Amino acid sequence: MEEIAVKVAVRIRPLLPKEILHNHQVCVRIVPNTQQVVIGKDRAFTFDFVFGQKSSQEDVYSACVKPLVISAIEGYNATVFAYGQTGSGKTYTIGGGHIASFSDELKGIIPRAIHEIFRNITEHHNTDFHVKVSYIEVYKEELRDLLELQSTSKDIHIREDEKGNTVIIGAKECEIETPDEMLSLLEAGNAARHTGTTQMNEHSSRSHAIFTIYLNQKQPKNGQPSNTDEEHIIKESERSFQLISSKFCFVDLAGSERVTKTGNTGERFKESVQINSGLLALGNVISALGDPKRKSIHVPYRDTKITRLLKDSLGGNAKTVMIACISPSSSNFDESLNTLKYANRARDIRNKPIVNYDPDWDRIDEMELQIKTLREALQNQQTSLLSRASQVSQDSLCQDKKRIHSLEEQVAHLQMESYHYKHCIDEALHFFWEFGDANSLKEGQWQKMKEWFNMIEELQNELPDLFGADSGFGNGGPDSHHITIFQLKRELKKCQVSAVYFW
Structure with a gap:
């Protein structure tokens, strides 16, 4: 089983108008013709992809996510998740906001991936696809179904199947036939998600959200065509098929926060504590997985709900891309440096993706x-x-x-x-x-x-x-x-x- 590294991309957002107004200096730069980011005077980091302030949504999608869509169609699990300080552009990049208000050029990763998936499905004439979606958020260590708001956290459970893969029991999974249906569910889920206003972000995400697309496909073995006149004569029961299932997870993590900068009090302060605790646990998982001696180190997946949900994506059976979003403002130097360190450790994680054939179907x-x-x-x-x-x-x-x-x-x-x-x-x-x-x-x-x-x-x-x-x-x-x-x-x-x- 081949091991591949988690790919890491860094995206630097432009300075905000208020940052320009207060004469904030740019403390992050990209080394020309390389994939290196330099923060401060000489702190350099190398990543798989680097996107500057003028990068477009299409640039990020084509380089980082489009290959994952192709892998998902081939039967591999795939995950893309955005990490960074609050207000660094994670939700904008991932496409988890109010997508209906964005033009086509500004649409994020999820809407683009949805159209790409259905475009690939229509091109595979020999394969019968069934598509489902689920949308879960983790708010203050409680699971909430964004597609069925009447459910409670007690109705949703995280389990592992016989192969060790993480599954969510009790979450609503909607059958999808068109990209417009999926985009409508995404928009409805985004509207139900917990957000709030802080001094750093007017629309700050107060929860971690996971939008999952499940692809189940039934295809002839060895590439047998099914659209020829000869094949129409053969009974379907006499032909040999294989069943492949895969999932594509889009994870929008809540941003790390410092109370001194956000000014959060009361309920917002409690949310910040839960968010930072979850991100700290995720950092511990990344550190354990990136350690060369990790075989003898316990990986603390069970410390939080978000780390349990990301078990397949980090060190498991998935092709994963992490997009670290940072602010170029000198006022956020510490947060940006921590994000780059966090992302740099993630590059050492090795996953073992395989095509998810259904052994029961092969046995049948x-x-x-x-x-x-x-x-x-x-x-x-x-x-x-x-x-x-x-x-x-x-x-x-x-x-x-x-x-x-x-x-x-x-x-x-x-x-x-x-x-x-x-x-x-x-x-x-x-x-x-x-x-x-x-x-x-x-x-x-x-x-x-x-x-x-x-x-x-x-x-x-x-x-x-x-x-x-x-x-x-x-x-x-x-x-x-x-x-x-x-x-x-x-x-x-x-x-x-x-x-x-x-x-």
């Missing part, structure tokens, strides 16, 4: 392929069994036919022998009747002949089918083939019945 895809393979194997086995059964039945039928033919030949042969024996016995019987009239027979001979006559009569009575009215003997005797004609006929009948039943 594998199971569908396995089911398809098993079905084909079962069908092949059934076909083989039917073919084998048909072959066996044909072989059995052939054997039965051969046996029937053999039995028929045996019956015919025995019938011929029986007829021959019958003919011989008829002649012998006739001869013996004639011979019986003679007086030359002895008493013993005549007795044997009489016994033979009786035996013939008994056989005629027992086997009328094989003897006519005039004759008699149909048994082959014990010296024949040990089988009677009756037994052969019964066997032949069984085989014929079996053959008829089979067909």
Whole structure:
């Protein structure tokens, strides 16, 4: 898993009219043709991006945020957050103010990113996108849903899923189909956010705000096209898809404050304490993550709500850009120096972004392929069994036919022998009747002949089918083939019945 550093940009706002009026001096300058900022006489810092007083909103967006939009479309988590002293231009840069009142040139990062995201979605014809948004603020260590103001902090919880990613339970997530819908929700959320007036800023943000865009996309694996005529023929269930989910977080941090300069009292003073405590905890997290020996150092994500919410963005699974906004006025020298130190430490943070494939979807895809393979194997086995059964039945039928033919030949042969024996016995019987009239027979001979006559009569009575009215003997005797004609006929009948039943 590749590690990449958190990218840090510094933006220097112009001097305010009241600062010019009071002859404030510029204490920050940019070294030409470099990404270095020098504050005071010789305190130099190097960053990934540096934007001077004349920089435009488009300059900041194109250099810092546009690559993150492309990464989010590719399936990476992305985060951009603005940090700095109150009144240094964070909300203006991030685009979390009343965006409807700004011209296109003055619109901040969020409105530009929204249009860029939907422009990319329309270009991906093969991918089915589902877009949702949520908008949460952290006010005095309480979570508040800016899209559903009736909810309370008790309804919203910060949890971690089975992969260790931070998720917000209970926050409203709105399905979005057009950029205008998303901009309307952003504007409504901005209007509901806690702001207040201080001596340093007429519209000071009194809370940290996180606007999150969730992108869920279903796309064919291996870049399979889905808009060809051939693909229309294929059933959708037979095609291979993968599910990718990503989120893009836009974080507008409340500005650090000094009570001596803001003049806050009462409720504003309590807000300042909570804001500075949260930013201090965030600084501790950044320091721990930027330490080269951080493997043995505890990272205090759980100290505040904002640090828990930024766990994925700082040291986690996200591509992150930090925009440090500073004032060039010499009256804010200390605050600007602290911001630059803060931002410089953030450059040492290493994140491990990966494309967020849904393993459950891949497992479903594998199971569908396995089911398809098993079905084909079962069908092949059934076909083989039917073919084998048909072959066996044909072989059995052939054997039965051969046996029937053999039995028929045996019956015919025995019938011929029986007829021959019958003919011989008829002649012998006739001869013996004639011979019986003679007086030359002895008493013993005549007795044997009489016994033979009786035996013939008994056989005629027992086997009328094989003897006519005039004759008699149909048994082959014990010296024949040990089988009677009756037994052969019964066997032949069984085989014929079996053959008829089979067909």
